Amino acid sequence: MHDILIKGGMVIDGSGAPAAPLDVAIDATKISGLLKHSDSRATVTIDAAGMVVCPGFIDIHSHSELYLLCNPLAESKIRQGVTTELVGNCGMSPAPAIGAAKDYLEESARMLDVDVDWVTLDEYLLRLLNLRTSVNVASLIGAGMLRASVIGTKDVSADKEQLGRMNQLLADAMLEGAFGLSSGLIYAPGCFSSTQELVSLASTSASLGGLYTSHIRGEGRTLVSAVQEAIQIGREAPTRVEISHHKACGKSSWGFVNQTLKMIEDARASGVDVAFDVYPYTASSTTLDTILPLWAREGDKETILARLEDPEKRKRICEEFKNSSDTWEDIAAETGWDNIILVGFKRESNRRFENKSVAQIAATLGKSPDETALDLIADEELHLAAIFHEIDENDVMKVMSHPLASIGSDGEAEAPYGPSGKSATHPRAYGAFPRVIRRYVIEKGLFSLEEAIRKMTSWPAERIGLADRGVLARGMAADVVIFDPEKIRDMATFEDSHRYPEGIASVIVNGAVTIDNSEHTKERAGQVLRHSPRVA
Numbered sequence: 001m002h003d004i005l006i007k008g009g010m011v012i013d014g015s016g017a018p019a020a021p022l023d024v025a026i027d028a029t030k031i032s033g034l035l036k037h038s039d040s041r042a043t044v045t046i047d048a049a050g051m052v053v054c055p056g057f058i059d060i061h062s063h064s065e066l067y068l069l070c071n072p073l074a075e076s077k078i079r080q081g082v083t084t085e086l087v088g089n090c091g092m093s094p095a096p097a098i099g100a101a102k103d104y105l106e107e108s109a110r111m112l113d114v115d116v117d118w119v120t121l122d123e124y125l126l127r128l129l130n131l132r133t134s135v136n137v138a139s140l141i142g143a144g145m146l147r148a149s150v151i152g153t154k155d156v157s158a159d160k161e162q163l164g165r166m167n168q169l170l171a172d173a174m175l176e177g178a179f180g181l182s183s184g185l186i187y188a189p190g191c192f193s194s195t196q197e198l199v200s201l202a203s204t205s206a207s208l209g210g211l212y213t214s215h216i217r218g219e220g221r222t223l224v225s226a227v228q229e230a231i232q233i234g235r236e237a238p239t240r241v242e243i244s245h246h247k248a249c250g251k252s253s254w255g256f257v258n259q260t261l262k263m264i265e266d267a268r269a270s271g272v273d274v275a276f277d278v279y280p281y282t283a284s285s286t287t288l289d290t291i292l293p294l295w296a297r298e299g300d301k302e303t304i305l306a307r308l309e310d311p312e313k314r315k316r317i318c319e320e321f322k323n324s325s326d327t328w329e330d331i332a333a334e335t336g337w338d339n340i341i342l343v344g345f346k347r348e349s350n351r352r353f354e355n356k357s358v359a360q361i362a363a364t365l366g367k368s369p370d371e372t373a374l375d376l377i378a379d380e381e382l383h384l385a386a387i388f389h390e391i392d393e394n395d396v397m398k399v400m401s402h403p404l405a406s407i408g409s410d411g412e413a414e415a416p417y418g419p420s421g422k423s424a425t426h427p428r429a430y431g432a433f434p435r436v437i438r439r440y441v442i443e444k445g446l447f448s449l450e451e452a453i454r455k456m457t458s459w460p461a462e463r464i465g466l467a468d469r470g471v472l473a474r475g476m477a478a479d480v481v482i483f484d485p486e487k488i489r490d491m492a493t494f495e496d497s498h499r500y501p502e503g504i505a506s507v508i509v510n511g512a513v514t515i516d517n518s519e520h521t522k523e524r525a526g527q528v529l530r531h532s533p534r535v536a
Contacts, residue, residue: 002042003027003511009048009482012450013472014457018213019450021499024053024485029511029525032441033474044513047508054453055472056083056479056507057433060277060460061213061244061408061534063087065094065139066105067420068128068413070112072524074135079500079520080490083479083509084136084411084529086464089244091144091184095121096169098149100189100300112419113304113345113382122176125528132524133373134514135413136479138464138531140182140213142192143201155192155298158201163197167204177530179464180210182244185217185226186290188297195229199236206239208533211463213242220250220334226258231267231274240273242463245410246399247391249284250334254392257399264404275463277408278399280435281391283494285410285426288342288386289377294319302381308378318370335390337362337369341494342376342426344385350376355424355495387426387494400436401446406460407436416498425497431490434501438489449485465531482506485507 011022025033025040044356059077062085068074077085088094097105097119105116118124121139128137146166151158158166164230170181181201184190212233216226234241243264248256261288267274289297289304296307296317307313319424338359345351353361353376362372370435376384399405411429414420433456461470468477481504488503507515512525 001148002032004508004513005040006044006046006048006053006482008037009051009053011472012052012054012453014453014470016454016458019052024472024480026480026508026511029478030472031472031476031478032189034387046482047428050484051482051505052485053472053480055457055470055484056481057081057407057456058084058086058460058464058466058470059409060086060242060406061088061089061409061410062093062413063165064137064413066109066114066133068137069109069114069131070419071413071415072131072133073520074408074413074526075132075520075521076411076500077409078134078412078507078509078514079371079430079504081432081481081483081504081507082135082161082409082433083481083507083526084466084469085137086138086140086179088140088142088178089182089213091142091182091187091190092120093140093142093145093182094124095119095141095173096145096149096417100147101148101150103300104145104148107383107502120176120177121173126176127128130530133526134509134520134524135526136509136529137526138179138409138466138529139177140180141170142190142290143181143183143193143198143416144187145358146170146201147189147193148277149274151440153189155294155300157194158197163200167201170201170204170354171208171237174208174210174533176206178210178214179531180212181205182213184215186215186313188294191217191294191386192298195232198233199249202233202239202301202326206237210239210531211242212237212239212487213244213463215244219247223248223253223256224259224263227263230341231263231272234267234272234274237386238272240463243276245284246276246278246405247284249390252334254395261399267268275406276399277406278396279410279428279432279458280396280400280440281428281432282393283387283389283426284391285385285387287382288373288384289342289382291373292317292377297434304382305378308374316376317374317530320332321370335388337373339389341387341389342384343387344383345423346380346383382418395447397440397444400440405455405458406463407433408460409433414498420496427492427494427497428488430492430497431501432497434488434503435490437485468528478508478511480506480508494530
């Protein structure tokens, strides 16, 4: 007698092996067997006839660290089959919360009605544990947060003492359960880190068995050199490297992924363990202030806002919008103001501009697009999100179909209600994983369903270091997704982003049925996952 028996489905076990007609037995929090269709009995029997049964999806690139504290049901993720999220990406982690890093967390958390009452990663993970979430959560430690905690927001090199303190904070977090180090090298203050500073930090992470993930230093005209830097860090640390949301931004850079994928293959052949993740969209999303040149983003919020009010500095910024430098990519010119869509306005007077392009807003206000962008960045006190339609579909397919690619959402655990539902968002938060299956497997036939599931399960589990998840096998954690291959599809769009996908019938997390008949049961059986440090 089993606790749960999933009967009559086609099992895709996550390893890449062909689908097979098997029953899946679950007892307590573990998978207890894969059985040929039989008369086995269970307390709960789930009829999966006509359905695919596979491991829960692992979102290797998530930004849910604060969102889970206001949305522990993890609505937008669990409803698309995500059972595990790796948070703390792009150099921005929930800890350490010290100095300028704490200021950043508090400002971000305030918009979600969340209080930052922790300092260390251990304290953050304990808060998650006490809250209980519907998904499992693992975390990285951000190099940007380490730098902000020790050095602040200035564009200065770390001295020996400061670098030592950053490494100590990282080592402490690794001992508390962090799975590695992340960097965000287009964001301040992470963008002020030297390659050797990152090598030092990545070495500490690697010495304790962690990985290094990176939002690399450029994804446009400097893409090739940025990938080369990530490979260099992997070689010198040495550490395994995960290049985050690999893509080429801006028309003049389209096609560069052919070169970078070859670089990655060559690096692996030479002994550097490097791979990457990707989301299934031709638009990126981040805060609008990233269009500012690096010098304009140095310092705390008040310093940056004062700079934006200075007529001479404004003039210089606008000139650089048109003439990019070696250290800053001209996002505005490469993408076009009509392809930069603004979302997440906080000021009531600006909410009429929600989901409109910078060009549309500029026309309404009778201003130039560059002045409009600067005015809105200042008016929203740097906290204004933008969606950049800047990626080529052929590049997306090239990257996604590569065997080294994992699928990551680069999104948050959101909901149509509560603080996260107040403004539009990137549809990836609601639809990334079903979209891969519907658009790229079923409609385009880019790769097999078994390969798609591998990219969402066993491969990201291996990259992160999750030994007990990502494959349906006896003794593994009972994280399971059951979906209808005829009905699965993403429903969220850029125009209507807060929409749950269709076709996900059931999701089980650690043996608890969390999605049943496509509805949330309110179960919160997710576990806080802690890396067990090991000396490399």
